Amino acid sequence: xxxxxxxxxxxxxxxxxxxxxxxxxxxxxxxxxxxxxxxxxxxxxxxxxxxxxxxxxxxxxxxxxxxxxxxxxxxxxxxxxxxxxxxxxxxxxxxxxxxxxxxxxxxxxxxxxxxxxxxxxxxxxxxxxxxxxxxxxxxxxxxxxxxx
Numbered sequence: 001x002x003x004x005x006x007x008x009x010x011x012x013x014x015x016x017x018x019x020x021x022x023x024x025x026x027x028x029x030x031x032x033x034x035x036x037x038x039x040x041x042x043x044x045x046x047x048x049x050x051x052x053x054x055x056x057x058x059x060x061x062x063x064x065x066x067x068x069x070x071x072x073x074x075x076x077x078x079x080x081x082x083x084x085x086x087x088x089x090x091x092x093x094x095x096x097x098x099x100x101x102x103x104x105x106x107x108x109x110x111x112x113x114x115x116x117x118x119x120x121x122x123x124x125x126x127x128x129x130x131x132x133x134x135x136x137x138x139x140x141x142x143x144x145x146x147x148x
Contacts, residue, residue: 001110004030005069009121010058011128012050012076021045023054024127027062037061038127051076052097054128055083059104059111068109073116075125080115 010025021041028034041053051074062070074080081088082098083105091098105111118125126132 001069001071001112005071005110006030006062006065006067007071007073008058008062009073009116009124010051010054011074011121011124012047012052012054013125013128014045014047014050015129018046019044021047021050021053022128022130023050023057024129025054025058025124026127027058029065036123036127038130040130048076048078048091049094049097050128051079052082052094052101054124055079055101055113056097056104059101059107063104063107070108070111072111072113073121073124074113075116075118075121077115080113083113 006027006029008025008027010023012021012023014021021044022039023041024036024038026034026036037057039057041050055072055074058072059070078091082091083101087098087102
């Protein structure tokens with residue numbers, strides 16, 4: 001990764017599990033400006049589905065911003081394994097979502113998906129739960145349900 005790398009942290013939640021899903025994340029641009037999203041989904045599902053939706057949302061948004069190099073952090077070991085090349089054994093019920101997320105890889109010159117422990121993903125976790133926006137230096141807050 002280089003000085004042009006965007007660094008993102010994402011999370012998804014379903015309460016109860018399965019239940020109402022939310023996604024959240026934060027992306028740090030190479031210039032140091034932070035952008036976040038926190039969004040309720042319009043249908044119910046499990047936390048693994050929410051994690052995949054968070055990845056799809058974040059990667060699509062990063063592509064729209066012209067990001068070419070991305071380091072994506074997730075506290076979902078399942079998502080990290082499904083995004084690996086080659087991907088882990090498919091999970092039948094979520095195969096289409098993981099395929100959609102993997103297809104976004106082609107829009108980047110370099111994409112690394114890295115698993116992190118939950119305690120190192122606290123901002124994305126709070127955003128995925130819909131908690132109050134955490135204090136993050138350089139943060140450009142987005143309106144509810146969108147990405148800055």
